[in-house]
Each structure stands twice: as C-alpha cells, then as structure tokens.
Amino acid sequence: MEDLIIIGAGPAGLTAGLYAARARLKTLMLEKLSPGGQVLMTDWVENYPGFPDGISGFDLVDKMRRQAEKFDLVIENQEVSRLELSPEKKVVVTDKGNLETRALILTSGATPRKLGIEGEELLIGKGVSYCATCDGPFYRDQEVALIGGGDTAVEEAIFLTRFAAKVHLIHRRDELRATKLLRERVMALDQVNIVWDTVPTRIVGDTEVKGVDLKNVKTGKTSHLPVQGVFVFVGYIPNTELVKGQLELDKWGFVVTNNDMQTSVPGVFAAGDIRSKILRQIATAVGEGATAVFAVERYLESLK
Amino acid sequence: MSDVLQVTDNTFEEEIIKSDIPAMVDFWAEWCGPCKMVSPLVEELAKEYEGKIKIASMDVDGNRQTPGKFGIRNIPTLILFKGGEVAQTIVGAHPKSHLDEELKKLL
Numbered sequence: 001m002e003d004l005i006i007i008g009a010g011p012a013g014l015t016a017g018l019y020a021a022r023a024r025l026k027t028l029m030l031e032k033l034s035p036g037g038q039v040l041m042t043d044w045v046e047n048y049p050g051f052p053d054g055i056s057g058f059d060l061v062d063k064m065r066r067q068a069e070k071f072d073l074v075i076e077n078q079e080v081s082r083l084e085l086s087p088e089k090k091v092v093v094t095d096k097g098n099l100e101t102r103a104l105i106l107t108s109g110a111t112p113r114k115l116g117i118e119g120e121e122l123l124i125g126k127g128v129s130y131c132a133t134c135d136g137p138f139y140r141d142q143e144v145a146l147i148g149g150g151d152t153a154v155e156e157a158i159f160l161t162r163f164a165a166k167v168h169l170i171h172r173r174d175e176l177r178a179t180k181l182l183r184e185r186v187m188a189l190d191q192v193n194i195v196w197d198t199v200p201t202r203i204v205g206d207t208e209v210k211g212v213d214l215k216n217v218k219t220g221k222t223s224h225l226p227v228q229g230v231f232v233f234v235g236y237i238p239n240t241e242l243v244k245g246q247l248e249l250d251k252w253g254f255v256v257t258n259n260d261m262q263t264s265v266p267g268v269f270a271a272g273d274i275r276s277k278i279l280r281q282i283a284t285a286v287g288e289g290a291t292a293v294f295a296v297e298r299y300l301e302s303l304k
Numbered sequence: 305m306s307d308v309l310q311v312t313d314n315t316f317e318e319e320i321i322k323s324d325i326p327a328m329v330d331f332w333a334e335w336c337g338p339c340k341m342v343s344p345l346v347e348e349l350a351k352e353y354e355g356k357i358k359i360a361s362m363d364v365d366g367n368r369q370t371p372g373k374f375g376i377r378n379i380p381t382l383i384l385f386k387g388g389e390v391a392q393t394i395v396g397a398h399p400k401s402h403l404d405e406e407l408k409k410l411l
Contacts, residue, residue, distance in 0.1 A: 040337030
C-alpha cells in the first residue's frame with residue numbers, strides 16, 4: 001500500500017510530488033500522457049515568479065519534473081479509469097491493475113471548454129483548434145477567428161499575430177476580461193480586429209473551416225465571417241469525471257476543498273486547476289500542491 | 305539513440321507509402337507543447353512494435369508538403385498507414401493505451 005498517490009503531473013502535481021519525495025512519503029505519481037499538463041500549451045510564461053525574462057511552458061515543467069525526480073519521485077505513465085474513495089479506503093484503478101493508498105491528491109487539472117456549436121466537433125483538426133501554440137503556424141498569412149475574452153484568449157490572439165495576417169477576436173461582451181496589460185497590448189495591434197458583443201453560432205465548412213456565422217447579442221444581427229481557422233479559448237472544464245458522486249463539487253464541477261486542500265472525503269486532497277477557487281495559475285497550483293502534501297503528512301500522523 | 309524514424313517530404317513516399325509493413329507517423333514541431341507529451345509515448349511504442357509497425361515522425365516545420373497533402377492543420381497528429389493508404393488519423397494528445405489500441409488494429 002502506498003502512503004500517497006498523486007494523479008496528474010502538471011505544476012500542482014509535480015510540486016506535490018517534489019514535497020512528498022522530500023518528506024520521504026511512499027509516493028506514486030500517475031500521469032496518462034507525459035508530465036506538463038496545460039502549461040505545455042503555452043508558448044511563453046511571463047508571470048511565474050523567478051523568471052524575469054520569462055520561460056517557455058515546456059522548459060518550466062521540464063525543470064519541475066527533473067527537480068522532483070532528483071529526490072526520487074516515481075512518475076508512472078498510467079491512466080486512472082476509476083476511483084473508489086471512502087474515509088477508510090482509497091482505491092485507484094488503472095489499466096495496469098488496482099492500487100490502494102492511504103492518502104490521495106488529485107491534481108488532474110482541467111481541459112479546454114468547447115463552444116458546443118454546430119460544426120465545431122466535425123472540424124476539430126481541420127481548422128478548429130484549442131491550442132494556438134500548436135497550430136498557429138499552419139495559418140501563416142491567413143485570417144482566423146479567435147473566440148474568448150479572458151487572459152488566455154488575449155494572449156493567444158497576440159501570439160497568433162506572428163503568423164496570421166489578421167486575427168478576429170470575437171467576444172460576447174463589450175469589454176475584455178483579461179488583465180489590463182494584456183488588454184493594452186492587444187488593442188494596440190492593427191492585426192487584431194476585436195468584434196464586440198458577438199457570439200459564434202456555427203462553424204462553416206465540410207472538410208475544412210471556411211468561415212464562422214456570428215450573432216450580435218445586443219442587436220440580434222447575424223453575419224458571416226470567412227476565416228480559415230477558429231481558435232477557441234472560452235474557459236476550462238475540470239477533469240472530475242472520476243470523482244463525480246464521490247466528492248463535493250461546486251456548481252461548475254470543480255472540487256470543493258478547505259484551505260488545507262482537504263476534500264469532502266478525509267484523506268483525499270485536491271490542488272491546482274481542478275479545485276474550486278478564484279484564480280487558476282501556475283503560481284497558485286504550485287502553492288496548493290505543497291500545501292496538500294503538508295496536509296497529507298498531518299493526516300497520516302493522525303491515523304497512527 | 306531514437307527508435308523513431310525521422311521522415312521528410314523527400315523520403316515519405318519511399319519509407320511510409322511504399323512500406324511493406326504498416327506505419328504510423330507522428331507529425332510534430334518544436335514549438336508545440338502537447339507534441340512533447342506525445343513524443344515520449346511514440347518512442348516507447350517504437351520499441352514495442354519494432355519489426356511489426358514502422359513508427360516514424362515528421363517535423364512539420366521543415367516539411368510543409370506532406371502535412372499539406374494530408375490536410376493536417378493541427379498538431380500533434382498521428383496518421384496510421386496500411387498498404388500506402390491512411391487507415392486512421394488521431395488528432396491531439398491521447399494516452400498511450402489509446403494509441404496502442406489503434407496500432408493493434410493495424411496488425
């Protein structure tokens with residue numbers, strides 16, 4: 001039996017892993033892809049403290065992983081298919097078998113939210129994208145639409161101007177939600193055309209994206225915008241399918257915890273984007289990962 | 305030493321289309337973070353399927369023709385080939401178990 005299993009090797013998980021390894025807890029970290037999480041989708045991280053010149057998403061998580069492994073953290077490439085959580089027993093079921101642990105930290109993060117409009121699902125991979133750093137270069141000198149208004153949407157719109165001839169930033173309100181600095185930057189760019197009070201209603205094309213139908217939410221007026229790509233940045237959905245019905249979730253499906261990362265089941269903790277909270281950043285994920293391990297140590301002590 | 309064969313626009317026809325065993329090509333690029341999640345899995349699969357399925361990768365930065373030919377506009381994208389024809393296209397990062405399932409179908 002493990003002392004601790006950590007599910008998900010993004011910044012929250014990797015920090016928890018680092019602290020757990022140094023605390024010499026018998027720990028196993030499970031990651032279904034490769035370590036990194038959503039940070040890998042970002043080109044450049046400017047707001048993580050300690051890096052005045054910024055750092056690439058990949059390099060940052062790579063350093064985090066190497067640091068944790070230096071203290072002998074074991075990270076295994078396994079996908080969790082089911083969790084059985086109770087105060088007395090925690091079972092983690094993967095394709096390689098069943099694992100039992102005394103404590104569990106969930107750091108499985110979140111996945112980009114889809115628009116849920118006609119044509120979107122059909123055209124994923126054919127012009128519809130949720131990752132500008134992955135796919136931006138395919139749209140060199142073309143026109144693209146970008147849906148969203150938060151930090152990610154604005155950052156990615158700025159990033160896309162390196163390749164696209166024009167980026168149409170479609171936002172449903174009359175003001176961007178993004179941080180002031182980002183708003184200043186994007187509004188100063190000629191290549192970015194901000195379309196206010198507008199939502200996409202349909203993505204058009206059969207074998208590839210040809211355009212997007214739009215609707216002004218204030219006037220009701222509809223229009224069509226011919227573009228070769230549609231980038232979607234409208235938020236995140238927590239990866240909580242495994243714990244639905246077992247842990248308390250907030251109304252958006254994020255895991256409810258107290259200040260010590262403790263969920264509604266004793267011995268089960270959550271950290272990072274999967275948690276119910278006001279701010280989702282690498283900087284918050286890291287702090288929560290460390291706190292969760294400290295809470296695990298106290299919990300394990302209480303069992304003795 | 306990598307077990308994954310690097311292919312280019314020039315060698316694609318010979319290595320993949322004309323291959324007598326099935327093949328899988330991992331389309332990636334240096335700038336693409338999620339591609340870095342998939343590449344280690346592809347490395348492992350190359351070892352496991354050695355001799356049975358040709359596992360290759362193509363850097364889309366230096367090779368524009370082939371991705372264009374197959375309509376690739378998102379990476380990572382994995383395309384599975386059998387007898388020179390596209391058998392399956394997998395877009396985005398997926399767990400190794402999913403990739404393994406798809407590769408088994410080729411055999």
